[in-house]
Amino acid sequence: MVNQISVFLENKCGRLVNVCQTLGRENINIRALSIADTSDFGILRLIVDQPERALSVLKEEGFMAMETEVIAVEIPDSPGGLADVLHYLEEAEINIEYLYSFVEKPAKDALILMRLDDIEKAKKVMEEKGIPLIGGERIYSL
Amino acid sequence: MNDWHNMDCVDREELAELREQKLLNTVKWAYQNSPFYREKFQNNSVTPEEVKELKNITRLPFTTKSDLRESYPFKLAAVPMEQIVRIHASSGTTGKPIVAGYTKNDLVEWSRLVARTCALAGVTSRDTAQVSFGYGLFTGGFGLHYGLEYLEATVVPFSSGNTERQLSLMKDFQTTVLVSTPSFALYMAEAAREMGLDPKKDYSLRLGLFGGEPCSENMRREIENQWGITATVNYGLTEVVGPGVSGECTCQEGMHLHEDSFIEEIIDPATGESLPEGESGELVLTPIFKEGFPVIRYRTGDITRIIPGNCRCGHTTRRMDYITGRTDDMIIVKGVNLFPSQVEEVLSGFKEVSPHYRLVLHRSDKGFVKDVEVQVELTPEGFTDSFQELEKLEQNIKNRIRSTISLAPRVKLMEPKSLERTTGKSRRIVEGEDL
Numbered sequence: 001m002v003n004q005i006s007v008f009l010e011n012k013c014g015r016l017v018n019v020c021q022t023l024g025r026e027n028i029n030i031r032a033l034s035i036a037d038t039s040d041f042g043i044l045r046l047i048v049d050q051p052e053r054a055l056s057v058l059k060e061e062g063f064m065a066m067e068t069e070v071i072a073v074e075i076p077d078s079p080g081g082l083a084d085v086l087h088y089l090e091e092a093e094i095n096i097e098y099l100y101s102f103v104e105k106p107a108k109d110a111l112i113l114m115r116l117d118d119i120e121k122a123k124k125v126m127e128e129k130g131i132p133l134i135g136g137e138r139i140y141s142l
Numbered sequence: 143m144n145d146w147h148n149m150d151c152v153d154r155e156e157l158a159e160l161r162e163q164k165l166l167n168t169v170k171w172a173y174q175n176s177p178f179y180r181e182k183f184q185n186n187s188v189t190p191e192e193v194k195e196l197k198n199i200t201r202l203p204f205t206t207k208s209d210l211r212e213s214y215p216f217k218l219a220a221v222p223m224e225q226i227v228r229i230h231a232s233s234g235t236t237g238k239p240i241v242a243g244y245t246k247n248d249l250v251e252w253s254r255l256v257a258r259t260c261a262l263a264g265v266t267s268r269d270t271a272q273v274s275f276g277y278g279l280f281t282g283g284f285g286l287h288y289g290l291e292y293l294e295a296t297v298v299p300f301s302s303g304n305t306e307r308q309l310s311l312m313k314d315f316q317t318t319v320l321v322s323t324p325s326f327a328l329y330m331a332e333a334a335r336e337m338g339l340d341p342k343k344d345y346s347l348r349l350g351l352f353g354g355e356p357c358s359e360n361m362r363r364e365i366e367n368q369w370g371i372t373a374t375v376n377y378g379l380t381e382v383v384g385p386g387v388s389g390e391c392t393c394q395e396g397m398h399l400h401e402d403s404f405i406e407e408i409i410d411p412a413t414g415e416s417l418p419e420g421e422s423g424e425l426v427l428t429p430i431f432k433e434g435f436p437v438i439r440y441r442t443g444d445i446t447r448i449i450p451g452n453c454r455c456g457h458t459t460r461r462m463d464y465i466t467g468r469t470d471d472m473i474i475v476k477g478v479n480l481f482p483s484q485v486e487e488v489l490s491g492f493k494e495v496s497p498h499y500r501l502v503l504h505r506s507d508k509g510f511v512k513d514v515e516v517q518v519e520l521t522p523e524g525f526t527d528s529f530q531e532l533e534k535l536e537q538n539i540k541n542r543i544r545s546t547i548s549l550a551p552r553v554k555l556m557e558p559k560s561l562e563r564t565t566g567k568s569r570r571i572v573e574g575e576d577l
Contacts, residue, residue: 006527
């Protein structure tokens, strides 16, 4: 299980910069991020090396932030890699709320971060199919 | 009950006689002594002799806000200025300020009215009350100050601003009563928590007297929950005297009007016709005790109604309902009448958003309001990592507004504390181009 930080952002100039500056000042490193937005607001999702500290410093700065659990799987960085994983989840009727990915260095495998409606079930499916789940500790220290 | 309650427990027949007599005196006084009213009566071909009983009040012309502006600064005076001992004025955000002058007697009467208002709300001489209204030309600060002093409560005249200091003195003095605008009370609770204090546990507050801006039922409950107090609202306006026109008792079922000192009417704002008791319309007030700057049939612009029947508390005075809107705040959007208070009422039904909101008006080239955006702050309870949930929340708010006012405004969720907080009347309505 990986702890992700979600931050509510109004769609206005400078808010993303503020988040990044806050984390930078506190020496917190961003491992991966994704932003989803409408014309009104956005949700910034972050994987950082120190999730708990990140949450508290962001809150102190007045950001609306929360912790969410996502799972991380390692897939080969090759054509069709992601499709297999998605297919297994679909078979098991597990819904994906969102996902994003990043490529490890050196780029042999890719990491997919997923927010699912049934994390426990998904873990079992991944186990059965032999797809490695990556724990939080490894991701934070990548 | 002590004597502060006597005038609010009076026999209704006696009260009617008293009101009639005081009204006739006021009409005569204004005609004889105020050049403004003499001219106004003459222009409307009416003499004080035509007002023989209370119901004849409708023969007299209304006084409007623009009348008062035109009488700037002292045309309303019915006594030589040397007898005026204090002057207050409205903020004058739209045009010239409205001036109110008080004789020594006026100030005593006013203090009594405010003292009665405070007593109705449950304040006693044992209380320590912090007045967080601005002291100055605005009637709120001085009005409550002298009323509370008259009641022999211990008054802390803090005035507005400097929230942190307000909070520490309130704690140290073990203040039991807070007098402020409702939005400032909410802001103070927020600020107390930021200072690491618990508004409920670390303070001795038991009662709040709120006025100066409308307070919705949900806003009141919010204040009560956050502070752990009884929150009462009261009503008044500079044009007729200041605070002390009416106020709630602890039943919180409407504001008892000091009928011995004001004649109230509810009219249709479009036609000026009196409405039957219980119906909602514009409140018209005639203070029947003022010497200095008399005012007759003042159109307050406030939308309310007189609540039929007696209050459970035993006071015999009639009650005004809460102000549900302003005739001049009314925004017409695509032919639909919209009062900001209606939006507030809807928003306060959602725990996912805070009571802080703003209406942004977008106008067409011709100046009509074609669109309204409702901006509202998300609360920690309302925040979720799920995009669908947040969009659903916006949609739910929009639907609820549409079902109450047949208008579907854009709803925009904002970050906490991104909307302006004010110590006075909140700026709830802004023009799109000002942003």
